[in-house]
Amino acid sequence: MGGERKVYSLAQVSAHNSRENCWLVIEGKVFDVTKFLEDHPGGDEVLLSATGKDATDDFEDVGHSTSARAMMDEFYVGDIDSSSIPTKTKYTPPKQPHYNQDKTPQFVIKLLQFLVPLLILGLAVGVRFFTKSTA
Numbered sequence: 420m421g422g423e424r425k426v427y428s429l430a431q432v433s434a435h436n437s438r439e440n441c442w443l444v445i446e447g448k449v450f451d452v453t454k455f456l457e458d459h460p461g462g463d464e465v466l467l468s469a470t471g472k473d474a475t476d477d478f479e480d481v482g483h484s485t486s487a488r489a490m491m492d493e494f495y496v497g498d499i500d501s502s503s504i505p506t507k508t509k510y511t512p513p514k515q516p517h518y519n520q521d522k523t524p525q526f527v528i529k530l531l532q533f534l535v536p537l538l539i540l541g542l543a544v545g546v547r548f549f550t551k552s553t554a
């Protein structure tokens with residue numbers, strides 16, 4: 420408590436990954452939660468499994484209460500050297516198959532679907548009219 424702010428690398432923080440010595444990285448800060456392991460409502464296992472990495476997402480995913488966040492000050496020991504955290508691998512969406520912007524073929528098909536039955540109907544009426552008139 421009251422000590423000066425230290426900046427740790429992820430490698431340094433990662434060394435504290437045991438029940439006897441458990442440090443976490445959350446939102447750019449380093450927390451020594453060793454004494455909190457037994458009291459953590461979520462259990463000690465989750466905290467131990469969140470060591471050695473940026474645990475911000477894990478922490479946020481739980482949706483910790485504001486009182487949980489207020490407790491964090493107690494365990495704050497320093498800041499993380501952000502350059503020591505490997506950047507997240509960005510998700511690159513797979514290339515989409517070429518989407519046919521040109522709607523012409525579809526339009527022609529639609530037109531034919533409309534015209535062909537009309538044509539057949541017209542032909543049938545025509546034939547009937549023709550055969551009737553000659554009979």
Ligand code: HEM
Pocket residue numbers: 443450452459460461462465466468469474477478481482483484485486487488490491494
């Ligand atoms: C200094 C860091 C942390 C503090 C002070 C803390 C504190 C707390 C507190 C007070 C709760 C009770 C529920 C609430 O008030 O939100 C809780 C629940 C929980 N925490 Fe943490 N936590 C910390 C880090 C983490 C991390 C890194 C993880 C995940 C890897 C985690 C996982 C959980 C889980 C799973 C619960 C149980 C939620 C439930 O059953 O509803 N916590 N924590």
